[in-house]
Amino acid sequence: MPSKSQPITMDAVYTAPGYLFRRMQQIAVSIFVEECSAFDLTPVQYASLVAIHTHPGIDATRLSAVIAFDRSTLGNVIERLESKALIERKPSREDKRVKLLYLSKSGAAVLRDIMPSVERAQLRMLQPLKPADRKTLLTLLTQLVDLNNEASRVPLRAEDALEHLGKQGEGALGTGVS
Amino acid sequence: MPSKSQPITMDAVYTAPGYLFRRMQQIAVSIFVEECSAFDLTPVQYASLVAIHTHPGIDATRLSAVIAFDRSTLGNVIERLESKALIERKPSREDKRVKLLYLSKSGAAVLRDIMPSVERAQLRMLQPLKPADRKTLLTLLTQLVDLNNEASRVPLRAEDALEHLGKQGEGALGTGVS
């Protein structure tokens, strides 16, 4: 039967999945930034570096599909990474609209060096749970994100978003797509 | 044994809990905004309305503790709610620094009317999972958020943050703390 307008309490907030997701995200960012403070990289900037490392010569639009971040937002992120000299932007010869993204030497170095801190952060987020529960949570969360993919404004389009890149082969991409 | 600098792939991103939390939060907001589009309320604005409804005469600082949102951020949120005439701000007589928050008539009406849409949104977020899995995920997430409370920049200080309010008894708070 339909819930007949029960009184509104804080439980309406505290038990709502949306609220829990928000809280958890805030906690996760907080832990990430703390662990990685020595590198002055945000989670989004880190993810961008990984994606550019994995797909050298990717453009901003495809990058946004690969990490499921908004294209507009990514513009600023790229700007900051460039101003920190962690990446380089080169105009494409085939398409004058496109700017290709590459890791700089220092970008590659930062990415290599930050990995242990990132792993430590990821561990800390789940630390309070029992190991078995961590695994369960991750499994369910992965499923849920995947099944809800289309519901998000920027659905993840992992490797298949990069088909165009393979063609012209801007150098030695080791198309690491299994 | 320590992982000997394995090659960096996109899996370093896709399987990281932090990334999954971010994705899920984006999806959750997207669904919330879609379901509640008729009311032009964001998740944060909704949570603020609930908290002000539950604790009439609360001030901004305590509100931030009750919903675990940043105090600075909340300033803007309150401003927007006020400019939409959903809440009212009255200076406290006991403390000239403080501004007390109350729902306006139209704020109370909006809160009442939006509840079904909010519930629909919360259901949709978990919809793709089997009912048993939904419960498991919520349980684990609740635990994790609670146990990580102090790790976040703005730890939740639910009802106990409101002790001061009870004293002067700014009206009929039904201290619904079990």
Added chain:
DNA sequence: TCGATATTGTAAGTATACTGTCAATCTACC
């Protein structure tokens, strides 16, 4: 009571995150 300390709201600055729009450019169809 007076001075150090703390709290409150506010503001400025940075960084996501999303909505639009726009000009330049590319593609495809006719």
Added chain:
DNA sequence: GGTAGATTGACAGTATACTTACAATATCGA
């Protein structure tokens, strides 16, 4: 081959989210 429609990066605008700083005010200790 020339134009309609799509794509690309950029920009403007709104809304969290956090940091630091600040003035006004409160409070507490000596």
